[in-house]
Amino acid sequence: MNGKSRLGEFLRTRRSQLSPDEAEVPTYGERRRVPGLRREELALLAGVSASYYARLEQGHSMNASPEVLDAIARALRLDESERLHLLDLARSAKPRGRGRRPAPERVTEATGQLLDTLADVPAIVVGRRSDVLAWNRLGHAVFAGHLDPGAPDLPSQRPNMARLVFLDAHTRELYAHWPSKARAVVGNLRMVAGQYPEDSALHALVGELSAKSEEFATMWADHRVKACSVADYEMRHPLVGTLTVTQQTLNLGPGPNIVVATTKAGSPSRTTLALLAQATAEVTAPATRVAPATPATAPSRPETHVSDS
Incomplete structure (x- = not known):
């Protein structure tokens, strides 16, 4: 799917999800054949002509100004993450030269030092595609204790948190309210896909998850965007x-981010986490190594292998 198609699909999907009542558009009791707002209603709310908005949805007008896009975002009731995603999609839809491949992801020495400093806090380093590039002992124990502690050091075995959440039974059971976690993962991937439209490995990951998980495919089609902050x-x-x-x-x-898991001071969860730290203390923890720059894309793994949060 090219940039024009992604932009149009996002606009159509979000328009269909916004009811006239939510948008404060009077319907005068009429029966409506389609859910959500009509194109002309959304255009009126955004202050643009219906024909212009229709061309934008159909991919025939790629020169919308930031001001127009902001007006459409307000009309669609988009939050800040969704508004930025709309701007990313609009930029990717414009004709341009051949894009550069995203730079390989690696754990820098400074990030490795930070991970070591967080020894008492579960922490993992994740790439933009949710590949796990490194973790400390507690991070491994909390998020993926059933996997090889040294897996992040090997690009061919590097876990991927999105695959884990959707394709790994252990990780599914780990989250008491799995759908909430799953939606956050999909929303974050949506946002990253808008930021890196030329990342073929990211699109391959989305294709793999869509083929192997009906739940992922359904959530992906919803076009929800969410920053996993x-x-x-x-x-x-x-x-x-x-x-x-x-x-x-x-x-x-x-570059990569660090995901940490904290608990409230004095809470039963803080005590439980301390018990986990004790239980895993005698297990040899993988050293936090700063690997040389390597492609962030690992070959497709079986369903039990993964990467992000």
């Missing part, structure tokens, strides 16, 4: 039982 999750850990963690993504600028 902060979220609370109840986790059912096979070693220590239930605990509630706050998963936060620490944005390190261009």
